[in-house]
Amino acid sequence: MLHLRLIIPADRTDEVVRLIENTVGTTHLVVVPGAARNPVGDVVMCDVAREAGDELIGALRELGLDKTGSIAVENIDLSLSKRADKAEKEAPGEGADAVLWEHLADATHEESTLSITYVAFLTLATMIAACGVVLDNAILIVGAMAVGPEFGPLAGLSTAIVQRHPRLALRSLIALLVGFAVAMAVTVGFTVFMDTLGYFTEAKLEADRPNTAFVYAPDAFSFIVAVLAGIAGTLSLTSAKSGALVGVAISVTTVPAAANAAVALAYGDTKQTIGSTNQLLLNLAGIILAATLTLILQKYLWSRQRAATRAAR
Structure with a gap:
């Protein structure tokens, strides 16, 4: 699993949240309005199966989030969660075969x-x-x-x-x-x-x-x-x-x-x-x-x- 931490301009948060919710293989979505100070915006965090990570990161970049906000990605070494297990099963392919091009x-x-x-x-x-x-x-x-x-x-x-x-x-x-x-x-x-x-x-x-x-x-x-x-x-x-x-x-x-x-x-x-x-x-x-x-x-x-x-x- 991958952990994404996003800083998003407040007027784009709903759009990004919908994108995450519609991406197969995501879970543990957290939205913290107004938490970011530099740059100013909302903080959105989620976990995503590795095999779905490249598609989600690519979509976030298409929204220009890497220019107007921030996209940080971390590997999760251990995740004890049935929701995480479910997300990995729903995501297509195998995590070991996934390529994160970015x-x-x-x-x-x-x-x-x-x-x-x-x-x-x-x-x-x-x-x-x-x-x-x-x-x-x-x-x-x-x-x-x-x-x-x-x-x-x-x-x-x-x-x-x-x-x-x-x-x-x-x-x-x-x-x-x-x-x-x-x-x-x-x-x-x-x-x-x-x-x-x-x-x-x-x-x-x-x-x-x-x-x-x-x-x-x-x-x-x-x-x-x-x-x-x-x-x-x-x-x-x-x-x-x-x-x-x-x-x-x-x-x-x-x-x-x-x-x-x-x-x-x-x-x-x-x-x-x-x-x-x-x-x-x-x-x-x-x-x-x-x-x-x-x-x-x-x-x-x-x-x-x-x-x-x-x-x-």
Whole structure:
């Protein structure tokens, strides 16, 4: 269930209340006249089944409530109510399959912003991965994958393509390009520093590395895994099952490939630099393609379900 808190101009309250009452899957409607001070208006609260949330939020935006008032949406972790159970049963579809497009756009917008924190996490992940590739330590590689925040802008770019948000697409692309460029540049310097201390050596990089050699040897499986991870990551975002993102993070070799490219570049190993760069680009392309196609399919299926629901009323 979702909880909506609305601030509404007093002359629009009756219209909004009728809309909520006529939306299948809503319950626990509360109207508090004159309670809002900034902006001035009435406060209306209600609970709505997740599968009916996108339609209701879209209708509220069509009324211009996001401009004249406010629309706040929260997830309800626990709701002990027979009315809530009834609302969920009446709403078409399953809550786990519902896509809240406004929430998705807002979430990916935040995750795809180029910030100091984002760059720091990506840089740290790349440096950890650099230690992993030099030491041929798979545990460090997995740890670096989990730390890397790059799925945010990847999801943002896919969402922007489907929803036709050019600003979000540009923001996500900048976050990806600048983030990886800074992370790899810092990792080159980190490699030189570690080489000076004697912890990194070219001999270790060139030695047989059975646990981490895959990061600079792209093949068909690299693209297949990236596609599967892109689908899983997108589903985890749209269904609010964010725990699955951890699995996605440790299944794709974006950060390790970037790290190996940076270390190889520091030592002048052109072959590994090119191979790692190809691995990185192949994985990024696979995730973006899969995520975009997944969102397109979800949007199509959801629009058909909404059309069927309206026709049945």
